[in-house]
Amino acid sequence: MIEWIKKRREVKKILQQLDSCAGEFTFPMLDNGYVYLIDSRMTLFSSKNYWGITIEVIGFSTRGGGHDGINNAVHIYGNFPGCRPGLQNENFFYFTDDINGQKAFDEEYQFYLNPHAKSVLIDGIEYELVHQKEQYLKAEISIDGDYIGIQDYLRLIWPQIVEKPFLSTEKLLQITHRDLNEKIRLEEWWHPDLVEDELPSKTETFIKIAHAFVNDDFNRLSKLSESTNTNWRNWPEGGTL
Known part of the structure; x- marks a missing residue:
């Protein structure tokens, strides 16, 4: 007891x-x-x-x-x-960074992908930035407005990251x-x-x-x-x- x-x-x-x-x-x-x-x-x-x-x-x-x-x-x-x-x-x-000096995200608000950037470093590995809205819709990720939010990209790419950070x-x-x-x-x-x-x-x-x-x-x-x-x-x- x-x-x-x-x-x-x-x-x-x-x-x-x-x-x-x-x-x-x-x-x-x-x-x-x-x-x-x-x-x-x-x-x-x-x-x-x-x-x-x-x-x-x-x-x-x-x-x-x-x-x-x-x-x-x-x-x-x-x-x-x-x-x-x-x-x-x-x-x-x-755990993220730019590649070769190219800004991965917009410089004004820092909330969106830079539409001219091609890739970003995630935990030291290069990943392609996805700008096509249809890719997000396929993944059932809604996009508000004309720009891709940083959180939307991370949620889309996350299943592809084998070793999560x-x-x-x-x-x-x-x-x-x-x-x-x-x-x-x-x-x-x-x-x-x-x-x-x-x-x-x-x-x-x-x-x-x-x-x-x-x-x-x-x-x-x-x-x-x-x-x-x-x-x-x-x-x-x-x-x-």
Whole structure:
């Protein structure tokens, strides 16, 4: 009975940390009004005494614009030494660039593709820029106005990128704690809608994750991919402010 109470308290602590970050807007909001969601990934780590979660959110921020707006925002949670739960400024990682001095994006607003540019670097690899609107329509990506939005291009090209620009396990350990061990990586899951006041502690995904840490049993988490909402199409309000 005492062991059961102890585990229950540990589960509560984990969920309280996530809820606290949600209240402080440092937990991923997939329909953030200033960020067009492109992709996301969650990695769970643990050791004998510590637990850790990283949630990487790749998106295009209208506040940054251009290459400065395309980033991987790595949110970190845990109880390991030095952990600062939430999203820190140093944990934004950028991965696109121009090629041969030709601007990939419009210079005035930094929201659209440069119609005269041919390609862009994504994580060091050259990709052709797609200017034909019919290609987007085929992919069921709507285009507003006369120009191709940066987020529209990224969403179109994303399935062609074999090695997505998420951080390696080694890099994640560098920004968390070396004593941690990777337990499971989730490409999809059911995420709380913070705008609708949903909290991690009321979401099956994070309840199960908290129990997995406390019981050191991550086998059942593979089933979290059976019911998911992390695809960008499920968050149409993102980036629209």
